[in-house]
Structure formats: structure tokens, C-alpha cells
Amino acid sequence: MTRIMPFGDSNTYGMYENLSSPGGYRGPLQDMLRGGKLGFDLVGLDRDGRIGDADHNGYPGKMIDWFTRPVNEAIRDRDGSYSHTIDSGSGTAVRFLIEQAGMTPDDVVLIHLGTNDVRLGDSAGTMLAEMRVLLDQIVGSGASPMVQLMTLAPVRGDIWAADGDPGRTNNDTIRAFNEGLERMVAEGYGALGVTLVDSGVTTAGLSPDGVHMNAAGYASMARAWFESLVATGQVEALPEPPLPPPPASGNLLVNGSFETAGVGSDQHGAFQSLQGWTALTGGRIEVWNNHKGVRATEGVNFLELDFAGGRDGFFQDIEATAGRSYSLGFDLRARPDRAVWTQDVEVVWNDRVVAVAKPGKDWGSFTATVTGQSGTDRLTIREVASQAGDGHGALLDNFRLVANGAAAAPPEGPRGEDTLVVKVSGDSFKGDPAFALSVNGRVVSASTTVTADRAAGEWDSFVFRGDFGLDGSDRVAITFLNDRYEGSADRDRNLYVDEVVLNGEVNGRDESFHQTRTDYWDF
Incomplete structure (x- = not known):
């Protein structure tokens, strides 16, 4: 496996105005x-x-020659907090960083450096001389890694002092520097394992x-780094891992507890895809490993649903049997440092919302029943649209999909879509109340x-959509599942129903559930 060292200044660190690009180029490159x-x-x-x-080794504000000298410096993050210390002793910073990473001739350093030299008035000639010193220190021995050297992007306008020549702009210096890099690689450094990469960035x-x-x-x-790494053969294809067999329980979902994600303890990572799962377009699957004091319910990994600023989610395709009933379940809880009411989870089966799951403050389980269709079925888990964009969502783990009994006859013709809205509230005690819902006996x-x-006067309206098999004389059943009472009103878990709406028809009958039981609303 090739070690790749991102090496440079703030554009390697990933400094940006737009927070939709975490990690700078490093995020999309690894995707x-x-x-x-x-x-x-x-x-x-x-x-x-x-x-x-x-x-990475991207250090904001650093010039080319900083890396070619001995360094003993405390490195701080953008918020000023201590990160680590670089102490190269009598050796240079670049050799220290390469040796710390254990790099070999099969590995690659990605260099993007020089913007701060332009900012502080260096000429292109000075910058090129310093770049030669840097490259000599990297590729000057037989055990040196390869180098991918990227040209500088232009800056917008002449925003810094000139390099001593008032007739020369910042972009004049950048163009001369880039042209000099091209000559350096063509005239000698290319034979030493240095490849020039055009950034392709415009203003x-x-x-x-x-x-x-x-x-x-x-x-x-x-994209430029990726295409160059592939073209030079400096990264190799991984062997295709075999899909793990379904567990003995008959779970049809692959990687239901996300254990194939390589995330360190008390860390988190973001992935475009994991074995079995794919992020929705524009998003990421954010995996936590025993992070923020939360422990997984299965293994060590679990997910946070909301990665960044968009509507995040993920899906898996399953070869279910047409007409067969399946029990879908997963564990969920609210992220501990955020409001519970912004962390709802939409459960989507074959592009239809079958439920909205609401997490509690502690781990709990959600279950629903789904039916296989002809061909491939798709399970999608996503944020509720009105709650997307804050970067914080429910924590999820231990997904399972298990067949129930014998297969029923496949449905004939296109399915209609019904809408059921249930307005509820509750009294919490040692956990939140939960209810089951069915229409005409169908879960x-x-x-x-x-x-x-x-x-506190709060009410939630849960929206469920699907084909409920309505016949014009329909009955909605609500079952209070988890009553608890320990001798006083403030130690009592209860459920309250304000109204039920089926395809726009309102049944406004109030009902209070003070013990585990089922009640009905007729339409």
C-alpha cells in the first residue's frame, strides 16, 4: 500500500472560506x-x-525554505491550540518528516508550495533556487520517495507587495515560477522520480x-493529483475483498454495524462508500469509533447521520424475494451534545418513506416491516429534509433485515401511496414512550x-407513507409498547394521541395511554 504525504502550506492543510470542502483537496482525493x-x-x-x-504535513504560512532548515517549533491549529512539535534536531524539517513517516522509494510526496513566498515578495528565481534545495533533500538518496510537484494556482488580483519590480504582478511571479518548475523537471529532476502536475485551478x-x-x-x-498518481503507476489496485456471508441470524444487510471502516478509537472518519453502503450524492457516511463517550451497540463503530451542510444519508441494495415480508431493525440514539428534536431519521424502502424514527437520549431499537418487490430492493436512511444542514444527526448502529415466514404472492399492478399522520406526545420516565402502528392489520x-x-406543551406529528391496502372502511391501530410506573405521577411513562389523519381525513379523538394497550381510530 502506497504511503502518500500531502506536503505544503495552508492549501494542503485545507484552509478555505467554504466549509463544504473538509480537509481541502485531501477529502476528494481519497474518495x-x-x-x-x-x-x-x-x-x-x-x-x-x-x-x-x-x-498530512501542510503548515499554514510556511515558505519553501522553512522545510529545508533545522526546525524546532510547536505547531498550532487554526484556533491556536497546540497540535504537535516538529523538532528535526540538526537535520532539516523535510528529512525529519519523511523519516517519521517511514517513507520508502515506493511512496509519494505531494508538494504544493510557494504561495507564501510570493506573498512575502520573493522573486521566481529565489523560489526556484529554494525548490531545488528542497527536491535535492528529498530525492538525493537511493531510498528516497517519489515526488509529485504541483504548479501554483493564480491569485485574484495583485494583492501583495511586488517582488522588487513594480512592473511585475503577483501572477507574473507565479507564471515564471511554474514555467521554471517545468524546466527543472524536464532537465533533470524527472529522471530522479519527480513528476510535474498542473493544478488546473483558475480564479x-x-x-x-x-x-x-x-x-x-x-x-x-x-483530480489532478489522482490522474497523475494513476498515470505514473504510483498507486496500485487493491484486491477485491469478498463480501462477508450473511450472519447466522439471516441478516440480508452487509456490514450492518460498519466494522469494515478503518477508524481509530475515539476518532471519526467520513467515507463516500463502505462495504455494502453508499452515501447519497454530495454527502458522506460519517463513522464514529467509541467517540464523544458513546459506545457502539455492536462492535466498535457506529454512524452519525448528518455529516455536513446537505441532506445526508446512505443506502444499500438488497436482493429480497418479491412479496416476502421482512423485519427491518436498527439501533439509534441522539447525539449527546445536540438537541434531540433535530435528529429525526427517515426510513425509505424502494423510494417510499415507511417511517420516521425519533431517537431518544439513550440507545433504543427501531423496527418496521417491509415487503420485497421484483428485482433489487433499496433501503435508504436519510435526514428529514427540514432538519438537514446543521452538521449534527442521530447516531445509528446494528442494521438488520430478516425474512418473516413464507413469501406472500407478489403484488399486482402499481402500488398507490397513502399518507398517515399521527400527532402524539408523552411523559418520559427512564426512557421515552414508544408506539406501534398498523392499518387494517398491516404493520x-x-x-x-x-x-x-x-x-412542556410539545407535540410531534409523525408522517408515514406507503400502500396501506385501504378499502374504504379502514381502522388505524396504535399500541403503547413500553409503559412504566413507579408509584407517583413524576415516575410514570405515558403516551398521548391528539389526532390521526389518514389521506387528509381527520379523526380528532384524543386518547391517553397510561398502560400498555391498543386503541383504534376508524375511517
Whole structure:
């Protein structure tokens, strides 16, 4: 597996105005490498960005010659907090970083450096001389790693002092530097394992400060690195891992507890895909490993649903049997440092919402019944649209899908879509109340947790959609599942129903459940 060292300044660190690009180019680059099933390990002493492999050696504000000298310096994050110390002793910083990473001739350093030299007035000639010193220190021995050297992107406008010549702009210096890099590689360094990479970034790829990249700029850098790594053969394809067999319980879902994700203890990582699962377009699957004091219910890994600013979710395709009933279940709880009411989970089966699961403050289980269709079935778990965008969501673990009994006859013709709305509240005591829901004997939700507090005047409206098999004389059944009472009103778990709405028809009968039982609403 190739070690890849992201090496440079703030555009390697991933500094940006637009927070939709965590980790700078490193996030989209590792997505491309994983998507191509290419083996890699990003290495470095620093770790930044909400990405799966966050290691790097990108240090904001540093010039080329900083890396070519002995260094003893405490490195701090953008918020000023201590990160780590680089103490190269009598050796240079670049040799220290390479030796710390254990790099070999099969490994690669990705260099993007020089923007701060332009900012502080160095000429292209000075920068090129310093780059030669840096490259000599990296590739000057037989045990040296290979180097991918990227050209600098332009800056927006002439925003810094000139390099001593008032007739020369910042972009004049950048162009001369890039042209000099091309000559250096063609005239000697190419034979020593140095490859020149055109960043492909234009001013449209710059953030509002005109210097750092925006999401599109970092994506361009990632694409350029990826194509060069593949073209030079510096990353190799991983062997295709065999799919694990379904567990003895008959679970049809692959990797239901996300244990194939390589995330360190008390860390988190973000992935475009995991074995069995794929993130919705534009999002990531965020995996936690015993993080923020939360322990998984199965294994060590679990998910946080909301990765960043969009509507996040993930899906898995299953070869279920047409007409057969399946029990779907998973564990969920609220993220401990965020409001519970913003963490609802939509459960989607074959593009139809079958339930909205509400997490409690502690781990609980959700179950529902789904039916296989002809061909491939798709399970999707996603945020509720109105709650997307805050970067915080429910924690999920231990997904399972198990067949129930014998297969029924496949449904004939297209299915209609019915809508059922249940407005509920509850009294919590040692856990939140939960209810099961069915229509005409057909299970709509095997368990839905209620977090709305009746004493505080809160009510939740749960929306369920699907083909409920209505015949014009229909009955909705609600079962209170988990009553608990320990001798006083403040030690009593209860459920309250305000109204039930079926396809727009309202049954406003109130009902209070003070013990485990079932009641009915007729339409």
C-alpha cells in the first residue's frame, strides 16, 4: 500500500472560506482513490479535516525554505491550540518528516508550495533556487520517495507587495515560477522520480480571499493529483475483498454495524462508500469509533447521520424475494451534545418513506416491516429534509433485515401511496414512550419513539407513507409498547394521541395511554 504525504502550506492543510470542502483537496482525493479501489495511506504528523484519513504535513504560512532548515517549533491549529512539535534536531524539517513517516522509494510526496513566498515578495528565481534545495533533500538518496510537484494556482488580483519590480504582478511571479518548475523537471529532476502536475485551478476555483481554494478549486487539485498518481503507476489496485456471508441470524444487510471502516478509537472518519453502503450524492457516511463517550451497540463503530451542510444519508441494495415480508431493525440514539428534536431519521424502502424514527437520549431499537418487490430492493436512511444542514444527526448502529415466514404472492399492478399522520406526545420516565402502528392489520411501524414532552406543551406529528391496502372502511391501530410506573405521577411513562389523519381525513379523538394497550381510530 502506497504511503502518500500531502506536503505544503495552508492549501494542503485545507484552509478555505467554504466549509463544504473538509480537509481541502485531501477529502476528494481519497474518495477518488477509494472509488478506484486503489491502495493508499495518507501520512503526516498533523491531522485536520472531517475525512477518513486526515494525516498530512501542510503548515499554514510556511515558505519553501522553512522545510529545508533545522526546525524546532510547536505547531498550532487554526484556533491556536497546540497540535504537535516538529523538532528535526540538526537535520532539516523535510528529512525529519519523511523519516517519521517511514517513507520508502515506493511512496509519494505531494508538494504544493510557494504561495507564501510570493506573498512575502520573493522573486521566481529565489523560489526556484529554494525548490531545488528542497527536491535535492528529498530525492538525493537511493531510498528516497517519489515526488509529485504541483504548479501554483493564480491569485485574484495583485494583492501583495511586488517582488522588487513594480512592473511585475503577483501572477507574473507565479507564471515564471511554474514555467521554471517545468524546466527543472524536464532537465533533470524527472529522471530522479519527480513528476510535474498542473493544478488546473483558475480564479473561479478561489475562495473570497483570492488565495485559498474553494470547494471547486480543491476538487480540481484532487483530480489532478489522482490522474497523475494513476498515470505514473504510483498507486496500485487493491484486491477485491469478498463480501462477508450473511450472519447466522439471516441478516440480508452487509456490514450492518460498519466494522469494515478503518477508524481509530475515539476518532471519526467520513467515507463516500463502505462495504455494502453508499452515501447519497454530495454527502458522506460519517463513522464514529467509541467517540464523544458513546459506545457502539455492536462492535466498535457506529454512524452519525448528518455529516455536513446537505441532506445526508446512505443506502444499500438488497436482493429480497418479491412479496416476502421482512423485519427491518436498527439501533439509534441522539447525539449527546445536540438537541434531540433535530435528529429525526427517515426510513425509505424502494423510494417510499415507511417511517420516521425519533431517537431518544439513550440507545433504543427501531423496527418496521417491509415487503420485497421484483428485482433489487433499496433501503435508504436519510435526514428529514427540514432538519438537514446543521452538521449534527442521530447516531445509528446494528442494521438488520430478516425474512418473516413464507413469501406472500407478489403484488399486482402499481402500488398507490397513502399518507398517515399521527400527532402524539408523552411523559418520559427512564426512557421515552414508544408506539406501534398498523392499518387494517398491516404493520406500518413496529416501534416509533416519542420525545415530545407533554408537560412542556410539545407535540410531534409523525408522517408515514406507503400502500396501506385501504378499502374504504379502514381502522388505524396504535399500541403503547413500553409503559412504566413507579408509584407517583413524576415516575410514570405515558403516551398521548391528539389526532390521526389518514389521506387528509381527520379523526380528532384524543386518547391517553397510561398502560400498555391498543386503541383504534376508524375511517
